[in-house]
Each structure stands twice: as C-alpha cells, then as structure tokens.
Amino acid sequence: MKLPHNISRVEAFSDGVFAFAATLLVVSVGNETSDSALQINWVAFLSFAVSFFVLVALWYTHYNFFRRTDYMDNWIIALNAILLFVVLYYIFPLKSLINTGTGTLTISFESFSSLFQLYSLGFLLIFLCFSLMYLRAYKKSKSVRNVNLLFYTRHFAIYVGVALISILMAKYQIGLHFGLPGIIYAVLGPGCYFHGVWFRKKYNLE
Numbered sequence: 701m702k703l704p705h706n707i708s709r710v711e712a713f714s715d716g717v718f719a720f721a722a723t724l725l726v727v728s729v730g731n732e733t734s735d736s737a738l739q740i741n742w743v744a745f746l747s748f749a750v751s752f753f754v755l756v757a758l759w760y761t762h763y764n765f766f767r768r769t770d771y772m773d774n775w776i777i778a779l780n781a782i783l784l785f786v787v788l789y790y791i792f793p794l795k796s797l798i799n800t801g802t803g804t805l806t807i808s809f810e811s812f813s814s815l816f817q818l819y820s821l822g823f824l825l826i827f828l829c830f831s832l833m834y835l836r837a838y839k840k841s842k843s844v845r846n847v848n849l850l851f852y853t854r855h856f857a858i859y860v861g862v863a864l865i866s867i868l869m870a871k872y873q874i875g876l877h878f879g880l881p882g883i884i885y886a887v888l889g890p891g892c893y894f895h896g897v898w899f900r901k902k903y904n905l906e
C-alpha cells in the first residue's frame with residue numbers, strides 16, 4: 701500500500717538542516733583568543749553576516765516552494781535532499797570567496813579560479829534543484845495546473861544559466877582579475893525582469 705507523503709516532516713527536516721548550516725557558520729568564525737572579548741574583527745563579522753543572510757535568502761526561497769504547492773512525491777523529496785546537501789557545502793566556498801574579497805584570505809590566482817568555480821557550482825546546483833522541484837510540482841499536481849509553478853521553473857533556470865556562464869568564465873579565467881565571474885550575476889536582475897514581462901504577456905496575466 702502506498703503511503704501518503706507528510707510535507708510537514710520534510711519541512712521540519714529541511715529547517716533542521718538550515719539551522720545546522722547556520723551553526724556551522726558560527727563555529728567557523730572561531731573562538732576568542734584575545735584578552736578582550738569586546739574586540740571585534742569587523743572583517744570576519746562582515747563575512748559571517750553576508751554568509752548568514754545568503755543562507756536566510758535560500759531558506760526563504762525554500763520556504764516559498766512549500767507555500768506555492770502542496771504536491772509531494774519521492775522525486776521532490778530526493779531533489780530536496782540534494783538541495784540541502786549542497787547548501788551545507790555551499791556556505792564554505794561562499795565564506796572563503798568573501799574573505800578573499802576583503803583581503804582576509806590570500807590565495808593564488810589558480811586557487812581563486814577554482815574557488816569561483818566551486819561557488820558557482822554550488823549556486824548552479826541549488827537553483828537547478830529548485831527549478832526541477834517546481835517543474836515536478838507543475839507537471840504532477842492533481843489540481844488545475846498553476847502557471848506560477850511554470851514561471852518559477854523558468855525563473856530559476858535563468859539562475860542556472862548564469863551560474864554556468866560564471867563557471868566557464870572562471871575556468872578559462874575570463875576577466876578573473878576584475879572579478880567578472882562574480883559581476884556576471886548582475887544580469888540576473890534584468891534577465892528575470894524581462895522574463896517576467898514576457899511570461900505575463902504570453903499567459904495573459906496582466
């Protein structure tokens with residue numbers, strides 16, 4: 701007999717993983733070794749703050765998926781598990797990339813290229829999972845198909861495409877001296893905007 705899926709259990713487990721990722725961020729900051737606990741390493745604090753709020757943004761994106769659909773099957777559970785695994789991996793290249801930008805971490809040019817590739821690979825995998833989860837929910841939902849699910853499938857596919865471009869730029873060191881593999885993410889704004897305009901016109905959502 702096929703048992704019904706319990707969405708609340710999936711959400712609870714996911715929240716636990718996000719909480720664990722936040723804990724890893726705190727632990728990675730390190731312990732105070734100076735005489736004054738009031739002395740603050742503002743560069744390390746900035747790195748932690750940016751990483752933490754990126755993690756919150758990912759949690760909120762994940763939270764919205766379960767608000768937009770109540771469909772659940774083994775494929776979505778599997779994709780969600782991969783997503784959570786990558787989130788745990790992703791916070792460390794992100795934190796190292798921020799530390800490199802602030803001058804806290806000094807690495808070779810080749811290592812900087814590899815670090816950018818790791819960051820963009822994590823970004824790609826996270827939003828590929830989101831895109832595939834929305835696509836699965838759109839295709840398999842028993843209710844009337846919600847075009848919003850199709851919209852977010854394509855919306856996050858744009859993120860995947862930009863991340864792939866960033867990986868290739870970092871691999872072949874195109875504009876790496878100027879941080880071009882990171883600057884390329886700025887195209888997400890106009891790209892997502894024009895996709896939204898096109899989608900609303902195509903599906904008469906004006």
